[in-house]
Each structure stands twice: as structure tokens, then as C-alpha cells.
Amino acid sequence: MARYEFKLPDIGEGIAEAEIVAWHVKVGDMVAEDQQIADMMTDKATVEMESPVAGKVVQVAGNVGDQIPIGSVLVVFETEGEVEAEEAPLADGMSDVAEEMIPTEDVQPVERRSSEDRRAAEEDRRTEDRGGEDRRVGEWRAREAPAEAGAPPAAERAQAAAAQAPKILASPAVRQRARDLGIDLAQVKYSGDRIRHADLDAFLLYQGGAVARGPAPRRMDEDVKVVGLRRRIAENLQEAKRRIPHFTYVDEVDVTALEQTRAMMNMDKGDNPKLTMLPFLISGMCRVLVDYPQINATFDDDAGVIHRSGAVHMGMATQTEHGLAVPVIRNAEGRDVWNLAREILRLAEATRTGKATRDELSGSTITISSLGPMGGIVSTPVINRPEVAIIAVNKVKEMPVVVDGELEIRKMMNLSLSCDHRVVDGWDAASFIQDLKKLLENPLRLLSMR
Known part of the structure; x- marks a missing residue:
């Protein structure tokens, strides 16, 4: 019998350590070569680690939530014959969402069902x-x-x-x-x-x-360890609120004409996906951001450098089973509303099913967040650092509005823009929203601009 030490390989450029978010084996288990043994997370991406050898697990590095340095021993195997010590290759597939997290003391293989x-x-x-x-x-x-x-x-x-x-x-x-x-x-x-x-x-x-009515049901107390994606979210948002002086500007938009245009386009969509409000909003933002480069930017406050991006890499806040993730629509300024709709669906599906790649989950220059019908009346979104702005879409609501001295029922929607006050002035934020509002309230102009 021989012992084989499987060391954690380099799973990303510049990565010094990775977090254990799930064990799929425990001490004493017999594993086959290429069998999945653990999920390791670094910077919102989860890498599935596979066994390079067949043998018996005799030692594991730690518990779920522990940070393991690159190059340190992750699992020790007992094998039948001599095996050359070498680093295991990366397992296929990365995911934004960690699998079910199980303490090492009671690790069982994770059952995956279709x-x-x-x-x-x-x-x-x-x-x-x-x-x-x-x-x-x-x-x-x-x-x-x-x-x-x-x-x-x-x-x-x-x-x-x-x-x-x-x-x-x-x-x-x-x-x-x-x-x-x-x-x-x-x-x-x-x-x-x-x-x-x-x-x-x-x-x-x-x-x-x-009907027999007792007291309201009560859940048992429980302690939930903050690990994996949830810990990354907590760390990133805490750092954003600590380092960025936020301010939020809110204004209402009359989307009556835009909703009518959207409905007409959906009636003749052919093989295209159904249009929601989001592709129109992203398209309008891309057109207006040309005049507001200070909003489509990232701020390296350690180096004291603001990078104004020529392209619009639109972050799209997406809720998953394990928390919030931000896939990125690359070069959104070069896409029409149909192309944006397809990319929104593709990225959302990839993110929710854990198939989004590392590149698809990084590199955004500004972020949009929408809760659809649950969007509320107003919100104060937290900036996705190192970006300097994020816009939140609130729900569409029919309201009585005075138009040319007459009372009409119109479809109204609020937009909430949070900005980094070190980089963006209040005047810039207000002007940006007013210009965006003009486009959204005139959808023919929005769709005809090139």
C-alpha cells in the first residue's frame, strides 16, 4: 500500500487560497479515479476537484468554510501501488453557485437528481x-x-x-x-x-x-455558518458600504408608450424570446452613457485611479438558490433589444444552474438590478465595487397622472440610481437619469438610434 498526497492545484491566476464549500467524500471512503471529491471556491467561482487516483481516503484538509492555500495537501489517499506525486488537473466545469455544504465530520456524497x-x-x-x-x-x-x-x-x-x-x-x-x-x-x-x-x-x-387554531408555528433555532458564495457576498457588500460614500437619486418614468411598444413587438417576435422591460432599459442606458463616461467606470481607490470604460459591460444582478450573483453582458452597447433579450436569458440560466464561467461573472463596468413585479416603489441598491454606479428598476404601476392639464391613468415606474460620490456628482446622476427618461418615454427614438 502507498500513500498519495493530492495537493490543491493553481485554480486561477493570482489566487493564493481557496475555500472548501462542499466535501463529497469522507475519511474511509473508497474512491475511483476522476471521482468528484470536493468543491473549492475562489472569487465567486466554484471549481469541482476530482481524484487523480483510485484508493481509500485517509485524511482530508479541513471542514466546510476553511481556507486552503494553493499547493497544500487537500486529500491523502491510500493506494494499491506506487503513484507518482503530481498535482491533479482541474476538474471540468466551474460554477457560480456552491453545491450543498456539508460538515466534514458527517460528509456524505451529494446526491444529484435530474x-x-x-x-x-x-x-x-x-x-x-x-x-x-x-x-x-x-x-x-x-x-x-x-x-x-x-x-x-x-x-x-x-x-x-x-x-x-x-x-x-x-x-x-x-x-x-x-x-x-x-x-x-x-x-x-x-x-x-x-x-x-x-x-x-x-x-x-x-x-x-x-377549526382548531393553536398558536402560530415556530421554527427551531439554528446556527448557519456563513461560507461559500454567501460569505463572498457578505464580504463584498460590507467592503462596498465601508469604502464607498453612496448616494441614491430616484425619479419616476412614464413607461405607458414603452409598454405598448413592447406588447406590439412581442406579438410579432417570431423565434425571438419574449421581451421584458430589461432589454429596453439596458439599451437606453448604453446610449446615454456615451455622454456620461464618469458613470460607466471603475475606481481603484488604493491606486487612486478611475478607469472610464469605452465599452459597456453590463452587470446583471441575478438571484440564485445560494445568493446573489452578477453575470456580465459583454459589449452591451453593440446589441439590439432582441440580442439583449437572448443574452439575458442565457446568462440568467447559466448562473442559476451553476454553469456560468469565471469570465461571465467578472469585469462589469456598471450594474442593473431588477426584481420585476416585486420591485417595490423605491430602492437604494449597493454599488458592485469597484464600479461607481448601479441602477435599480422598480415595479410598473398604474397611477393617475396629470397630462396637459387632464387627469389620465398612466403606467409609471421609478428608477433608483446609486453612485459613488467620490467619482460621480449629484448633478451628473440627475442629468443621466433625466436623459434616460427622455429615451424611455419615447420608444421610437430609443429603437431608431444607432
């Missing part, structure tokens, strides 16, 4: 829920029935009652809501072909007093 497997499991669970609900109704009715001489045992009576009871039709969502509220669906009256949410509402309104 979307088809998950859907099948969810359908099985729903079927079990429906069967369990029907069985509970039958048992309840059996318990309520008076005992008779010579009657069969309780279990047989319950089974017979369940078999004879009419099947209660309701969607899984309705059943789940009834369970959460403590409602027996057998007591709910309904007029259609099945019990619906409106029937539950009526039951609560007129008979809700009969």
Missing part, C-alpha cells in the same frame, strides 16, 4: 398526500360511527368506510392549504367538481370558529 427525477418524486409525494387525506377521512368517519354488537374490528371498519367514502377532489395546493389551516376537507361544502380555494375561504368565513 429535474425529471425531482418531478417524479414530487408527483409521488402528491399522490401519497391525496391517498393519506382520503384514508384520514375514512378513519375519522369510522371513529364517529356508533359501536354495534358483532361489528368487525375498528381497523376493518375504517378500511370499509374509506372504501365507501366519496372521493374528495382537490388540487395539491388546496390540500396543502387545508392541512396548514387544520381543515378537514370532508367538512367543506362545494358546488363545483372539486374543492377550490374559494370554498376554503367560505368555510373559514362562516365556520372557521370550529
